[in-house]
Amino acid sequence: MKRRQFIKHASRLPVATGLLGAGAVYAAPKPEFKWKMVTTWPKNFPGLGMGANYLAQLIGEMSGGRIKITVYGAKELVAPLEVFDAVSDGRAEMGHGAAFYWQHKSRAAQFFAAVPFGLTAQEMNAWLYHGEGLELWRDLYAEFGVIPGACGNTGVQMGGWFNREINSIGDLQNLKMRIPGLGGEVMRRLGARPVLLPGGEIFSALENGTIDAAEWAAPYNDVALGLYKVAKYYYYPGWHEPGTTIECLINKEAMDSLPSDLRAIVESAQRIANQDMLAELTAKNNRALQQLIDVHKVELKKFPDEVLVALQKISDEVIVAELNKDPKARKIYESFNRFRQQVQGWHNVSELAYMRARDLS
Numbered sequence: 001m002k003r004r005q006f007i008k009h010a011s012r013l014p015v016a017t018g019l020l021g022a023g024a025v026y027a028a029p030k031p032e033f034k035w036k037m038v039t040t041w042p043k044n045f046p047g048l049g050m051g052a053n054y055l056a057q058l059i060g061e062m063s064g065g066r067i068k069i070t071v072y073g074a075k076e077l078v079a080p081l082e083v084f085d086a087v088s089d090g091r092a093e094m095g096h097g098a099a100f101y102w103q104h105k106s107r108a109a110q111f112f113a114a115v116p117f118g119l120t121a122q123e124m125n126a127w128l129y130h131g132e133g134l135e136l137w138r139d140l141y142a143e144f145g146v147i148p149g150a151c152g153n154t155g156v157q158m159g160g161w162f163n164r165e166i167n168s169i170g171d172l173q174n175l176k177m178r179i180p181g182l183g184g185e186v187m188r189r190l191g192a193r194p195v196l197l198p199g200g201e202i203f204s205a206l207e208n209g210t211i212d213a214a215e216w217a218a219p220y221n222d223v224a225l226g227l228y229k230v231a232k233y234y235y236y237p238g239w240h241e242p243g244t245t246i247e248c249l250i251n252k253e254a255m256d257s258l259p260s261d262l263r264a265i266v267e268s269a270q271r272i273a274n275q276d277m278l279a280e281l282t283a284k285n286n287r288a289l290q291q292l293i294d295v296h297k298v299e300l301k302k303f304p305d306e307v308l309v310a311l312q313k314i315s316d317e318v319i320v321a322e323l324n325k326d327p328k329a330r331k332i333y334e335s336f337n338r339f340r341q342q343v344q345g346w347h348n349v350s351e352l353a354y355m356r357a358r359d360l361s
Contacts, residue, residue, distance in 0.1 A: 033258065035069045035093035040080040040101060042200045043073025046224040047217070047284075051152045051246060051277045052096040058269040063262055069094065080198035087249040088144045095249035096151065100181030101196075105144065107322060108329035110181045111336055112137050112148070114241035116315035118336070121153040121243035121278050122351075123343050128245075132335045140328060145252045149270045152246030152277030155285075157238030158222065159303055160215035161206065161231035166303060169310050178202055178214035183240025185318045186311060199225065206230040215240065219288035220281055228296040235301050239311050246277060 037056055041049035056069035072092075074080040083095040084102040099113040112133070119127060127133040128150055141148050160179070164171065173191040177184075184194035195211055205211045207230045214231070215238070216222050228234075248270050255263060292298040303311075323330040 030066055031259075032065070033067045033254075033262070035067060035254065036077065036091075037069050037071045037094035037096060038076075038078050038083050038086050038092040039071065039095065040074055040083050040097035040198055043076060045073070045199070045221075047154075047221045047277065047281055048152070048199070048246065049073060051273060054276065055096070055151050055248065055269060055273040058272055059266055062265045062269055067258075067262060067266070071096075074198055074200050080200065081196075084144070084146070084249060087251050088146050090251055090253065093251050093254040095247075097247055097249070098180075098244060099148070099247050103181065106140060106328070107326045108140055108332050110322075111329065111332050112140075112245060112247070113181060114183070114244040115319070115333075115336065116183050116186055116240045117242065117312050119243055119340055119343075121155045121245075123340065123347070124153065124243045124245055125150065125274065126343060127336065127339045131339045133339075136332050136335060140332070141249075142252075147250045147252050147255055149248045149250070149267070150245050151248035151270045151273045153274060154217050154221075154241065154244045154246070155278055155281055157215065157218050157241040157244060159235035159238050159240075160213055161222070161227045162213040162233040162235060163206070163231050164212065165233055165301070166235060166307060168304065169307060172307075175213055176211045178205065178211050178216075179240065181240075182315070182318055182322070183215070185322075186240065186314045189314050189318065190310065203227060203230060217244075218281060218285045219292055220284040223288045223291060228292055228298050232299055233301055234292065234298045235303055237303070239303070239308060239315075246274075248273075 037052060039049065039052045041052065044050060044053065052071050056071050059067050059069055072078075077092065078086045080097075081101055083092075083097045084105055086092045087095040099109040099111075102109045124133075128137070134149070137148050160177065166172065169190060172187065175187075175192040176195060177187055177192050178195050178197045179187055180194075180196050184196065187194050195205070197205055197211075197214075199216060202214045202216055203225055206214055206227065214227065216225060216227065218238075222228070250266070255266070258266070289300075293300055319333065323333055
């Protein structure tokens with residue numbers, strides 16, 4: 001009896017083994033991808049540089065390790081202002097920077113970083129995700145084989161660090177200032193001499209007198225660069241960058257090589273990183289500002305109204321000039337400005353009205 005049971009059991013083994021073999025075909029390991037991310041920021045720089053690290057970490061964790069991204073700081077793999085080209089030609093699969101650094105590739109790109117007296121961070125995200133912004137941005141970069149996306153925002157920045165007081169428009173004459181994008185052109189028209197420098201070179205340029213002033217970001221980032229050591233006056237508000245979008249660049253061929261679930265993960269991780277950077281800087285900027293004032297004895301100053309009025313007037317002129325140079329810029333700005341007018345009507349009776357009411361007490 002036992003012998004018959006053994007034979008009966010043994011006869012089933014090939015079938016079971018065959019089933020296990022067939023099952024193994026469907027459990028084949030999923031492909032993994034190793035990507036390089038190049039950035040315009042110094043390695044591990046607080047806020048902006050760490051935002052690149054966080055995005056890479058998010059993608060790795062959300063993908064279960066199927067996408068592994070190595071982050072390279074400025075100059076580790078490519079120069080800070082070569083990030084766009086490195087992603088476009090495939091030397092790196094991803095980049096992390098800001099669109100006004102690539103104005104030599106496309107003048108219209110600047111409108112996706114910051115526009116003087118333009119959209120705030122909250123408004124910019126609304127235009128990108130629920131207006132036409134992201135679609136226009138991706139259309140603009142398509143010819144370069146690059147897919148852009150928002151992956152951070154500084155919020156309203158500071159007006160910059162100066163080694164002399166700005167009491168009138170005349171004080172801007174011949175001022176050598178590190179300031180990129182449309183804001184730089186505004187300063188040039190007011191008699192200043194704008195200079196484009198990556199963040200890692202600002203301190204030394206101020207220290208050795210190559211420049212007289214510089215804008216970077218906001219207190220948390222500026223403390224990290226040590227700018228209080230080489231400039232005395234700290235001006236606000238950041239008229240030139242009211243909500244600067246930090247940009248993730250992805251090589252299109254690399255993105256297309258991913259299966260659909262991983263593409264969705266990369267897209268979702270960018271949105272999470274976008275929200276997180278703004279939240280972090282909002283939480284840390286005031287503490288850093290108080291440190292600058294109380295510990296480092298920085299002189300905090302507001303631009304005179306006369307200067308702000310002139311800056312806004314010239315900003316409008318600069319934008320018109322840009323639109324006349326590039327039909328793509330015109331199409332993008334028409335959408336941008338239409339959205340600004342719409343959202344401003346709402347914010348006048350919501351955000352702005354509330355802020356004023358809160359200050360009454």
